[in-house]
Amino acid sequence: MAEEKSSRNFIQEIIDEHNRSGRFGRKVHTRFPPEPNGYLHIGHAKSICLNHGLAVEYGGQFNLRFDDTNPEKEEQEYVNSIIEDVRWLGAKWQGLRDDDPQAGVIWSSNYFQQMYDWAVELIRKGKAYVCDLSGEEVSRTRGTLTRPGTASPYRDRSVEENLDLFERMRKGEFPDGSKTLRAKIDMNSPNFNLRDPIMYRIMHETHHNTGDKWCIYPMYDWAHGFEDSIEGITHSICTLEFENHRPLYDWFINTVNEGRTDDGSGPWGRKIHHPQQIEFARLNLTYTVMSKRLLLQLVKEGHVQGWDDPRMPTISGFRRRGYTPEAIQNFCRDIGVAKFNSVIEMVRLENAIRDHLNQIAQRRMVVMDPLKVVITNYPADQVEEMEAVNNPEDASAGTRRVPFSREIYIERDDFMENPPKKYFRLAPGAEVRLRYAYFVKCTDVVKDPATGEIKEIHATFDPATRGGNNPPDGRKVKGTIHWVSAAHARPIDVRLYDHLFNKENPMEIPVGGSFLNNMNPNSLTLVNALAEPALADAKMGERFQFERQGYFCVDRDSTAQRLVCNRTVTLKDTWSKIEAQTPLIIKGG
RNA sequence: UGGGGUAUGGUGUAACGGUAGCACGACUGACUCUGGAUCAGUUAGUCUAGGUUCGAAUCCUAGUACCCCAGCCA
Numbered sequence: 123m124a125e126e127k128s129s130r131n132f133i134q135e136i137i138d139e140h141n142r143s144g145r146f147g148r149k150v151h152t153r154f155p156p157e158p159n160g161y162l163h164i165g166h167a168k169s170i171c172l173n174h175g176l177a178v179e180y181g182g183q184f185n186l187r188f189d190d191t192n193p194e195k196e197e198q199e200y201v202n203s204i205i206e207d208v209r210w211l212g213a214k215w216q217g218l219r220d221d222d223p224q225a226g227v228i229w230s231s232n233y234f235q236q237m238y239d240w241a242v243e244l245i246r247k248g249k250a251y252v253c254d255l256s257g258e259e260v261s262r263t264r265g266t267l268t269r270p271g272t273a274s275p276y277r278d279r280s281v282e283e284n285l286d287l288f289e290r291m292r293k294g295e296f297p298d299g300s301k302t303l304r305a306k307i308d309m310n311s312p313n314f315n316l317r318d319p320i321m322y323r324i325m326h327e328t329h330h331n332t333g334d335k336w337c338i339y340p341m342y343d344w345a346h347g348f349e350d351s352i353e354g355i356t357h358s359i360c361t362l363e364f365e366n367h368r369p370l371y372d373w374f375i376n377t378v379n380e381g382r383t384d385d386g387s388g389p390w391g392r393k394i395h396h397p398q399q400i401e402f403a404r405l406n407l408t409y410t411v412m413s414k415r416l417l418l419q420l421v422k423e424g425h426v427q428g429w430d431d432p433r434m435p436t437i438s439g440f441r442r443r444g445y446t447p448e449a450i451q452n453f454c455r456d457i458g459v460a461k462f463n464s465v466i467e468m469v470r471l472e473n474a475i476r477d478h479l480n481q482i483a484q485r486r487m488v489v490m491d492p493l494k495v496v497i498t499n500y501p502a503d504q505v506e507e508m509e510a511v512n513n514p515e516d517a518s519a520g521t522r523r524v525p526f527s528r529e530i531y532i533e534r535d536d537f538m539e540n541p542p543k544k545y546f547r548l549a550p551g552a553e554v555r556l557r558y559a560y561f562v563k564c565t566d567v568v569k570d571p572a573t574g575e576i577k578e579i580h581a582t583f584d585p586a587t588r589g590g591n592n593p594p595d596g597r598k599v600k601g602t603i604h605w606v607s608a609a610h611a612r613p614i615d616v617r618l619y620d621h622l623f624n625k626e627n628p629m630e631i632p633v634g635g636s637f638l639n640n641m642n643p644n645s646l647t648l649v650n651a652l653a654e655p656a657l658a659d660a661k662m663g664e665r666f667q668f669e670r671q672g673y674f675c676v677d678r679d680s681t682a683q684r685l686v687c688n689r690t691v692t693l694k695d696t697w698s699k700i701e702a703q704t705p706l707i708i709k710g711g
Numbered sequence: 712u713g714g715g716g717u718a719u720g721g722u723g724u725a726a727c728g729g730u731a732g733c734a735c736g737a738c739u740g741a742c743u744c745u746g747g748a749u750c751a752g753u754u755a756g757u758c759u760a761g762g763u764u765c766g767a768a769u770c771c772u773a774g775u776a777c778c779c780c781a782g783c784c785a
Contacts (some may be wrong), residue, residue, distance in 0.1 A: 128731085129725050157785055192784065257783055264781055268713050271781085302783055312714040314781050323783035342785045366715055366780050401716085408722090414785095456726050456734070460717090463778050467722050470735060480748060515748070546746070555744055585757090590744050602744050670745045697746045 131459045133172070133400055135537070137180065137357060140398070146356040150182030154208065154215075155230075155346070155353050157189045158200040160414040161436045162207045163430040164450070164471070165405040171454035172402070173359055174213035185353055186215040187228040191345050193329040201330070203429070207437040212447045230349050231331045237340050237348055241303060241321055243390065245284045249377050250321060252287040253304045260302070263309075264317050271309040271317040272557050291324055293699065294337045298324050303338075307373065315370040319343055347371040358399040362461065365401045372396075388420055398684040406465040409621035410435045411628050411637060425641060426622070432688050433622040433645050443619065444665050444675025444690030446482075449475040468621065472691045479665060479673040479690065484512040484519055486647075487557065487604040488653045488668040488687075490616065492531035494578040494608065497562060500528040505607070508589065510558040522656045526559045529608040531652055536603040537579060539567060544700055546601035548579065554601040557669060561587040561599060587689070604669045611652035614685040616674070618647040660685060667693070 130138065135623040141148045152173040156162065162170075168495045177184035186208055190196050205223050208215075217226020244250035253276045255263065266270035279287075291301055303322040311317055358371075377395045386392035389589040406412060411420075412435060420426050420434070429436050432443035440450065453474035457466050475689045487510075506526045513519035532548065541549040550552050553563040566580035586593040590602070622628075624642040631637055660666065664676045679686045 131724085133725095155785095159785080189785070195784075260783075261781070266713085266781060270713095299783065314714085317781085320783055325783080339783095341783075348783085362716070363779055364785090369715095403717085456723085458734095460724070462717055462723090464723060467736075470723075473735065476747090483743080511744090516744085544746090557744060585714085592744085599744090601746080604745075667747085670747070672747095693745075693747050695746075700746080 132461065133176065133357070133359065133402065133459060134179075134412060136398070136400060137176065141180075142355070145398075149354075149356055150177060150180035151185070151349065151354050151356045152177045152182065152359060153185035153187050153353065153638055154213070155189045156204050157192070157195070158197065158204060159192075159195040160418060161203050161438055162198060163409065163412055163414075163434075163436045164440065165412045165435075166207075167211060167437055167450050168405040168454045168457070168459075169359070169361075170208060170211055170213050170450055174458055175455070176357070182356070183244050183353070184213065184215050185228055186226070187215070187230060187349060187353070189342070189346065189349070190229055190231050190329070190331055191340050191342060192325075193327040194325065194340065196330060198330055203438060207441075210441060210447055211437065211450065228353065229331050230345055231329060233345075233349055233352055234332060234336055234340070236352065237345055238338075240348065241340075241344070242285065242288065242376060244301075244305065244321075245288060246281060247377065247380060248281060248306070250284070250303055250305050251279050252284050252291065253302050253318075253320075254300065255302075257299060260320070264314065265309070270311075273309050273319065274304065274377075277306060277318070288322075291322070291338050292336070294326065296324055298326055300324060305344075305370075305374070305377075307370075310707065313366055313369060315343065316373070319370060320625045343367055343370050344374060347374050347397070347399075348394075351375060351395045354395055355397045358397045360399060360401055361404045362401045362463070364399070368399045368401070371399055373443075402459050402460065403461055403463050406463070407435060407471065408626040409623050409628070410468070411623070417635060420622075425638065432617070432619050435622075442561075442675075442677065443688055444479075444673060445475050446478050449478040452478065463628070475691050476673070476694070479667065481515050482513075483665045483667045483673055485514075485667045485669050486511070486654055486657045486659065487524065487606055488614070488616070488651050488671070488674075489531045489533055489604065489606050489611070490506070490649050490651045490671065491534040491538055492606075492611075492652050493534040493576065495530050495532050495562070495605070496578055497528050497530070497560075497583050498565065498580050499582045502528050505526070506588075507607075508558045524558060524654050524656065525552045525607045525610040526556075527607045527609055530556070530605045531611060532556075532579075532603055532605045534576075536601075537564070537576070539576070546599075547603055548581075548601070553597075553599050554603055555587070555590050555599050556583075556605050557602050558604065559588075560584060560589045560590065561593065561597075604671075606652050606654050612654050612655055612658050612685075614651050614653045614657065614687060616649040616651045616687050616689065617677070618649060618689045620645050620647075631707050657685065665690065687707065 140146055154170050154173050176183045215226050219225035253274045255274055263272045296472045304318045304320050307316045309317050320341050322338045325339050328334055375396045381390040382388045382393040384393055430438035430442045453471050457621040502621040507523040508522050508526050512522045538549050548564050550564050553561055555561050560583040562581040564581050568578045586642045615708055621642050622645050623640045628637045628640040660676045660677055662676050667673050673690040674687040675690050677686040677688050
């Protein structure tokens with residue numbers, strides 16, 4: 123097989139090296155470890171696709187594990203949405219089953235006992251102590267960027283006392299915040315994470331999974347490495363901000379491994395698995411924000427209609443907008459992965475969904491802003507069923523019938539009384555093709571005498587062009603426009619979505635302002651449109667291309683009486699570019 | 712001002728001392744019953760300054776810019 127040498131990203135190179143050296147026995151086991159404190163966004167999709175993709179590529183395994191170590195912030199609603207989103211994206215974790223959404227899902231909280239035991243082991247090894255300092259005192263004694271911290275007065279408690287106190291912390295003898303368990307590392311370290319970090323805090327809080335069993339909860343830094351270790355994760359892939367935590371992550375595992383041996387003959391038994399943490403740059407996209415905090419604010423303050431508002435960069439938002447998992451996967455693959463803090467242009471994502479929908483979406487004709495056209499030489503009582511191709515990119519999608527009659531609607535934009543050069547659509551005396559129907563020529567413009575507003579257009583059709591075909595005389599037209607038969611048109615609701623923010627970087631904020639100042643007031647436009655009858659039986663979630671306009675998805679707000687369609691993305695529009703340039707030329711001249 | 716990272720066309724991403732390539736965008740043109748799609752072409756880049764070398768994006772030295780770290784968040 124002639125195999126093309128595909129370029130490798132830095133993570134693949136690291137894994138390849140591990141496989142060469144045999145560090146993990148040529149195994150690859152990755153995971154996606156979300157905290158259930160918000161909805162997943164497109165940045166998480168990058169991580170999911172990366173982790174899952176590596177597992178697939180190397181024939182390894184992939185876990186979905188909830189990092190549920192902080193009961194104060196975590197909720198079941200988020201758990202459910204995250205599971206749904208990861209499934210929808212197509213990532214398959216160990217133990218995934220169709221009949222039970224939670225099958226195979228792992229919880230950090232299941233390891234609480236094991237983590238507790240290791241904490242006791244660290245105390246016994248003299249590497250951890252119970253500290254009575256308040257939060258404020260801890261932060262004051264931690265030092266600054268340039269000054270080392272100072273040791274806690276409780277740093278040198280005896281092993282026995284620490285053991286006793288820690289046990290009583292667990293039993294619930296002390297109030298929240300009164301004590302912590304801290305690792306005894308180095309108050310002089312230039313890395314703050316090593317200045318005696320807190321391992322456990324007291325939190326009398328009911329946990330969504332373990333209930334009231336625990337009133338001490340492990341900190342992320344203490345817990346995370348062990349979660350990976352227990353599961354045999356080989357490559358703990360995370361974002362850049364955890365780079366400074368890697369020495370701590372390694373310290374915890376190495377410290378547990380002190381006095382342990384590979385064969386289990388050491389005083390503390392067998393060594394535990396030590397994963398390799400690898401950090402990559404999180405995804406940033408233009409015209410949106412990606413922080414959970416800000417997304418939560420948009421939802422809570424009602425700037426959008428929920429986490430799955432189609433303008434949100436959440437996975438559920440994109441799903442409702444009409445995005446496909448394939449498009450998101452392709453996007454995540456195409457943007458690559460590196461350590462450089464980059465900002466991806468939104469058009470990359472839009473391009474990915476156009477690409478996929480162009481292949482799979484059936485076409486329909488929908489008029490957003492109707493202008494009546496009367497075809498004066500067409501019989502008043504006649505209706506013809508025109509055959510229309512459902513998808514020119516996919517012959518197997520077949521054809522459908524579209525009714526044609528004397529009175530039709532076209533897009534108001536598709537007529538101009540005084541057209542500029544290069545305008546190919548309808549104008550007085552001009553001829554265009556009605557897609558799949560006939561050539562028509564504009565003969566009259568009927569206006570409201572009072573306002574001058576164009577009320578309707580009169581036109582004549584050429585019977586020799588039936589089906590939209592070129593006539594035998596060889597005549598051609600440059601423009602083809604969409605239409606719906608007036609008598610057969612079905613009203614539908616359409617939601618036109620645009621960027622949520624009108625600045626590439628919404629966090630570029632004027633002094634005293636907020637990112638909310640950068641919200642696009644026109645991110646949603648509601649339209650009453652007229653659709654061809656074939657759209658009437660569209661099902662929820664079904665995706666279509668409305669010819670010449672864009673891709674649309676049937677929203678769950680649809681009723682039997684009225685369809686609601688969300689615009690996923692527009693079609694590329696070169697005319698708008700020409701149009702935008704034209705006035706400049708006039709001005710310049 | 713301590714520590715940890717990162718710098719390649721407009722935007723991303725390759726190159727592992729040997730012709731700076733690819734994708735997206737932008738711009739031309741061809742084709743077209745969607746001003747869509749498709750096809751062809753053009754455009755444009757190694758953070759700076761020195762050094763090593765026959766040869767440097769890559770190695771060395773010194774700078775510059777940006778990101779992360781002082782939660783009992785993750």
